Amino acid sequence: MDVLQYYGIDWLAMVLTFLAIWQIGNKNKAGFYLMICGNTSWIGVGYLTDSIAMIIANVIFLLMNIRAIVKWSKPEELSEN
Template sequence: MWSAELNQFLELASKYYGTDWAAMCFTFIQLYLLGNGKRIGFVFGIFATLSWTAFGIMAGSIANPIANSIFLVMNIRGLLKWTEMEAETE
């Protein structure tokens, strides 16, 4: 009984090769770090958007990769702006 349910769970959990799980974890880490004022949060945001994009492509979504391409640019911009602001204050 448990074996069939466990197999079904594992099949569903690995359907997208873990890209959805990685994206979720990267997103949570990004939000936590940015909420604590840590610039590295943008790096995790970049990993999150790449993971979400891969997931969206595998899931057959059109909107997901488009939105995450924009989020990717915004994360890169945030990282660069933060670096500029730190350089100006030194």
């Protein structure tokens, strides 16, 4: 197996995903941006491995992260109790 088969994109995707989860766990919105970078990296790995499932899953995850950024950017509505 060629060590450069995925050009390190798989390692980059893994590191970005772990960092993103760590940041989101710390309630830091930057985690969603890191996860989007991780998703695009995983899409690249999916392309290199001809894995349509990996590509589709990470496009959906990417869209969910964009949704999270939008929702976290809106000020919280005050409930009238």
